[in-house]
Amino acid sequence: MSFAQLAIREAAINQSLLLAPLLADIPEEIEEEPQLPAIVTPPSRSTFITSDSTALITQSVDTNIILPGGEFEITSATTGNITSSYIRNIPTNRWYMVQTSATNVPTNATTLRVMTSTNSTATTIMTPYFTPTTSTTSSIIYDGTGTYTNICSGQVIYTNTYLTEVDCNIHNPNVQRRRDFGVKKLIKGSIKRALKLLDNFGMEEDTKIFLNGEAIEVSHPDSIFKFVIHKDKYNKVSAGITNAIYSTPFKLSLFTKSNIHVADLCVYAENTPMLDQLFMVAMYVKSGNEEDLLRKANYRALCQDKETKEIIVLEHPYMKQKLLSR
């Protein structure tokens, strides 16, 4: 019954579309903004490692703090009137940013120091900037001891210190190059495996069309829907391999088989590469389990025709809230 109703509705829509230009002003064409590539920032973990009322320089020595990635020891030593604080046992393959807030300095300056596992000198960034009365340098010792030194003479009370793990690629170009080679191999292997999987399940031709940037359709014979999958130039095939993704790595649109656009969908499987996501969607749909996808998906760019949506909801009541609530 739904097929017939949708076909009638489609005819009515087409007729109104034919007459619309004669009856109303032609709306301005709204240029769709190009979809920006996903920018995924690796999650950083910040841990507050000292209390508000405790000054770091007066903290008892040999304090051990457990943080993600290892155990850190905070010690302090005073040479002249400069107090240095040490964070020991930083793993040599990890990069941390130390952020320390200080009082009794002009306008509560904050210092940021990037700590590395090489012998390079760390860079100090201060906000707001002021000219210190005494300047010192800080250096990092390779064996996992990180050193940062306050750059002001006189009494300085450090109140809060945060240790944040950062992506090492930002800081060490040599590490970036080595990692790039390994990453490329990983991506290539993953894509090759996915292509083989899709081929094994009879999707070789569809995959070729998809990778060429053209749309493919996936549907089940008993369903009123078809899923149109399209990879545009901003979607990377490597998505989901080396970085986490939180949305569908391609465009997934829901149409009726009479070509009425219902909605754009966003549904994905965690930590799964793009081609495997394509396989996943095809598997759910072709095995007759598209309802699982439709229940979980978020809907965008909804069809504006209320009657069409009501007809669909009669057959698929679980879509009522997503189609008719807005």
Add this chain to the structure above:
Amino acid sequence: MNTAVIEENCFSCTFLNSLGDITIVWDEQNKEHILEVIRKKMSEGYSFFTTKKYMFGKITRKSAITTRDLNRGKIEDIIITDEEFDKMVTDMKDEDIASLVRNKQASPAKIKGKKEMTALVKASKPEDVIASQSVGIKPIRGG
């Protein structure tokens, strides 16, 4: 490359993961271990789609091939070095599955031959999965 023989009481599951997919096979003796893992995966939201039997080739460590196997003709057609095998297990990035492989309760394998996706049926309970060939997918979410 020789065609692998379908073993009557051999079952498999292909898991989609961050590196693509990994297929493991197991026999009757290890069904209970696999059942435990499948049950855990299902409780985490994994979906499993079962299909009819198909051909696959077991991936075997080079050092695991014995003279007896050679004499009896039980050579698996995908033989890799120990280093490659260990790297594969490390790359699985799924401790449950890697543990099954390390403990020799399951073996990695490769699917061969074509299948129809329409032949897949969604499994409703773990017992359906361990007695069939299946594909396991991570929990899906709205993005």
